Amino acid sequence: MKAAVPPAERKIIYTGTIDLVVSNLDEALPQVEKLVAAQKGYVAKSEVREDSGKRRSATFSLRIPVGGFQPARDGLLALGTPERNAVDSQDVTEEFVDVQARIKNLKEQEDKLNELLKEKRKEEKLDDIIKVSDRIAQVRGEVERVQGRLNYLASMTTLATINLTLREVKDYKPPTAPTFGNRISDTFTESWEALVTFGQGVVLFAVGISLWVAILVPVALALRFGYRRWVRASRPAAP
Structure with a gap:
C-alpha cells in the first residue's frame, strides 16, 4: 500500500495595518524599535514628518517573524489609541x-x-x-x-509586514457616541455656520457686482441718450 503524501505546510502572507494616536511621539518612537527588536524583526522603512501646523507623525514598514506577528501587534496597539487595526492574509501555498x-x-x-x-x-x-x-x-x-x-x-x-502610522495629538480624547444634547448643539452650530457662509457669499456677490454696475450703468445711460438723439435726428422735418 502506497504511503499517503503529507499535506504541504501552509504558506501565508500576513500584512497588518495599524494607525495610532499617541500623546508624545518622542516617547513612542523608541518603544516601536524596542518591540520590533524583541520579536527579532527589523524596520524596513521609517519616516517622521512635521507639517506647518506643528503636527507630527511617523510611518513605519516593519518586518516581523510570523511567530511574533501577534505579540508585536499587541505591543504596538498598547502604545496609543488605535484609529485603525486591520490584518490581511493571503494564502500562497x-x-x-x-x-x-x-x-x-x-x-x-x-x-x-x-x-x-x-x-x-x-x-x-x-x-x-x-x-x-x-x-x-x-x-x-x-x-x-x-x-x-x-x-x-x-x-x-516567513516575515509578516506591519504598516504602522503614529500621529501625535496632545490631550487626545477618543470620539464617543453623541448625546441628544450634543446633536442639538452640533445642528445649531452647523446651521449657524451655513447661515454665516451664505451671508458672506451674498456680501461677496454684492461687492463683485458693484464694479460692473459702476461701469455698465453709465454706459447704458450714454447709449440710451445717444439712441434718443439719433431718433430725433432721423425724424423728417415738419412742413
Missing part, C-alpha cells in the same frame, strides 16, 4: 508548491541538456553545440527567474 515543482523540472531539463552538450562536443558538431548551449542559457535564465519568485514567497511568508 499553491503557488509556492507550483514554483518549487517548476524549478525541479527546469533543473532536470538543464541536466539533460548538459549531458547532450557533452555528447555534441565529443562528436565535434559545432552547430549543434551552439544550439544546445543557447538552450542551456535560456533554461538557466528561467531557473534564476523562478528561483527569485520562490525566494520572494519564502521571505514574505
